[in-house]
Amino acid sequence: MSDQALQVLREKISAVDEQLLALISERRTLTNDVAETKIAHHIPVRDQKREEQLLISLIKKGKALGLDPHYVTQLFHVIIEDSVLNQQAMLAERANPGSALPLNRVAFLGDKGSYSYLATQKYFSRRPGELLELGCQSFSEVVHKVENGEADYAVLPIENTTSGSINEVYDQLQHTELSIIGELTHPIRHTLLTATTTSLEKIKTLYAHPQVFTQCSHFLAELGNVEVKTMDSTSSAMLMVSELQRDDVAAIGSEAGGNLYGLIAIKSNLANQKENHSRFIVVARQAVSVPLQIPAKTTLVMSTVQKPGSLVEALTVLKNNNINMTKLESRPMPGNPWEEMFYLDVEGNVADGPVQNALAALKDITRYIKVLGCYPSEEISPTKVAAASALAE
Numbered sequence: 001m002s003d004q005a006l007q008v009l010r011e012k013i014s015a016v017d018e019q020l021l022a023l024i025s026e027r028r029t030l031t032n033d034v035a036e037t038k039i040a041h042h043i044p045v046r047d048q049k050r051e052e053q054l055l056i057s058l059i060k061k062g063k064a065l066g067l068d069p070h071y072v073t074q075l076f077h078v079i080i081e082d083s084v085l086n087q088q089a090m091l092a093e094r095a096n097p098g099s100a101l102p103l104n105r106v107a108f109l110g111d112k113g114s115y116s117y118l119a120t121q122k123y124f125s126r127r128p129g130e131l132l133e134l135g136c137q138s139f140s141e142v143v144h145k146v147e148n149g150e151a152d153y154a155v156l157p158i159e160n161t162t163s164g165s166i167n168e169v170y171d172q173l174q175h176t177e178l179s180i181i182g183e184l185t186h187p188i189r190h191t192l193l194t195a196t197t198t199s200l201e202k203i204k205t206l207y208a209h210p211q212v213f214t215q216c217s218h219f220l221a222e223l224g225n226v227e228v229k230t231m232d233s234t235s236s237a238m239l240m241v242s243e244l245q246r247d248d249v250a251a252i253g254s255e256a257g258g259n260l261y262g263l264i265a266i267k268s269n270l271a272n273q274k275e276n277h278s279r280f281i282v283v284a285r286q287a288v289s290v291p292l293q294i295p296a297k298t299t300l301v302m303s304t305v306q307k308p309g310s311l312v313e314a315l316t317v318l319k320n321n322n323i324n325m326t327k328l329e330s331r332p333m334p335g336n337p338w339e340e341m342f343y344l345d346v347e348g349n350v351a352d353g354p355v356q357n358a359l360a361a362l363k364d365i366t367r368y369i370k371v372l373g374c375y376p377s378e379e380i381s382p383t384k385v386a387a388a389s390a391l392a393e
């Protein structure tokens, strides 16, 4: 194919892509209008019956156009997830009048390009107001900036699908009066980034955040004698490599982050697990109320009395109230050797009967219990379509 023919085809593809974007934006406007109706009539945001009907119809129509059912399903799962998250954000904002700020000052670990920076951008892209990014050197600085009023929000990674809980962040939660007001998950795609066009064999020094080294331990084990240098954040690792401009040093970070530092991706998918995601929490000085039309999560911290079975007893309270626990983490209590603080994430709203009943019962059997926050759940499970209905002619 001549260069000119290729150029013509690419221009046509770009024009189609532009139309797709315009249509996606039009769809979003319509779903925002649906949210207004849901607010006015107290209707739940999620309607999985409608989603299923939509998917079945789209799969059939896609098939007629030669499109693979899995491809169509994947595509619309992403589109519907976006629509649900936007509607949830709209409802949450309306339920907290005055919460929308013209300028959101947000503290996070690292600088431009860190995973926390990317998560911050994603979370606030659905919310009104400008974003002022306040990069920090440590998690305690991130939390402190919100406590002292320099920032309105902090975005903190709390767990990762490969390396597990981020203990330093749990420990920050033990000592703060801040409330969790939101959550989000973000894919973490570790990439080897260099300042010059080089090869993996030439790399002698590798810069990254300790969490990144944990998540990429299999890749590091295969590298042999490369010196590993830990940095405060992914962005400081990328900055270091961009400043050194050497062909024997590399950083591990996201490709999008690396682009901001002019770095080249020489190898991707470095994490031990292919599906590597981090869950972030958003904290603020004021707790929020979550409308009952959207799924909520509540995070609790508690310490149980020192007797056999006391944790089981506490968890039984959740069971008796039909509350699903999505996470349980224990952390040592400073100054009290061998005593533990338990952090629990449960599905449910503090304003709703089951969580209120459970909290009342837990108060009677625990030594200490505190609600760290109740917030909209951003875990949007994709609606499944029965294979038979999807494939039926």
Ligand SMILES: O=C(O)C(=O)C[C@]1(C(=O)O)C=C[C@@H](O)C=C1
Binding pocket: 031, 034, 035, 045, 046, 047, 048, 050, 051, 054, 079, 080, 083, 084, 087
């Ligand atoms: O139809 C609705 O109720 C919508 O809110 C729109 C929509 C969609 O994006 O298609 C989004 C969320 C619901 O779970 C179902 C469908």
